[in-house]
Amino acid sequence: MKYLVFITALITGMTVSAEVYRWEENGRVYYSDKPHHKAKKIKLKGISTYKARNIHPRFTNYHSTAKKDPGKTYQLSVISPAAEQTVFSDLGKVTIRFGVSPPIKGGHKIQYSVSASSFSGETSSQALQLKNVDRGEHVVTARVVDARGVALSPEVRSVFYMRRPSILHPLIKKNLSK
Numbered sequence: 001m002k003y004l005v006f007i008t009a010l011i012t013g014m015t016v017s018a019e020v021y022r023w024e025e026n027g028r029v030y031y032s033d034k035p036h037h038k039a040k041k042i043k044l045k046g047i048s049t050y051k052a053r054n055i056h057p058r059f060t061n062y063h064s065t066a067k068k069d070p071g072k073t074y075q076l077s078v079i080s081p082a083a084e085q086t087v088f089s090d091l092g093k094v095t096i097r098f099g100v101s102p103p104i105k106g107g108h109k110i111q112y113s114v115s116a117s118s119f120s121g122e123t124s125s126q127a128l129q130l131k132n133v134d135r136g137e138h139v140v141t142a143r144v145v146d147a148r149g150v151a152l153s154p155e156v157r158s159v160f161y162m163r164r165p166s167i168l169h170p171l172i173k174k175n176l177s178k
Contacts, residue, residue: 021034022040023036074101074108074152075153078156084159087160090165092132092133092135094130094160096140104126108145108147111145112141113140114130115141133162135162136161137160140157140158
């Protein structure tokens, strides 16, 4: 293993035109960039490379990142809580605020859902107050729909985390002022 580390360090530190020599002495294998009387010149293959895949956030429709869809009437975003925000609340209260452009017309509503909970429905208001939200991760999904339930905006998603006190992890009041 230490030879592999040595070879890797040797290969990454050498220039393109550098020469490498290998020899065995007393049962050990040696590598050097300087000639040795027992050494043989070796030719190294090109350095192995790896192209990493692009890393995308869990959801790409955070706030104003929702792409405009010319076939849709409205553009919707989740303004608060901010993406990946932790909400600190004794009673599990959170206000979800939506941004809608243009303003919602009569008969159209925001259809919303908060993952793994019973919070779902429709509202004509751009602010939604939820109470007794459990601790942990929550995904808000929303879209504007007409009276028949036909989508008038692309669906948006946003993740937030609820932090509630427990016996093991009581809520520290000074954190609420931040």
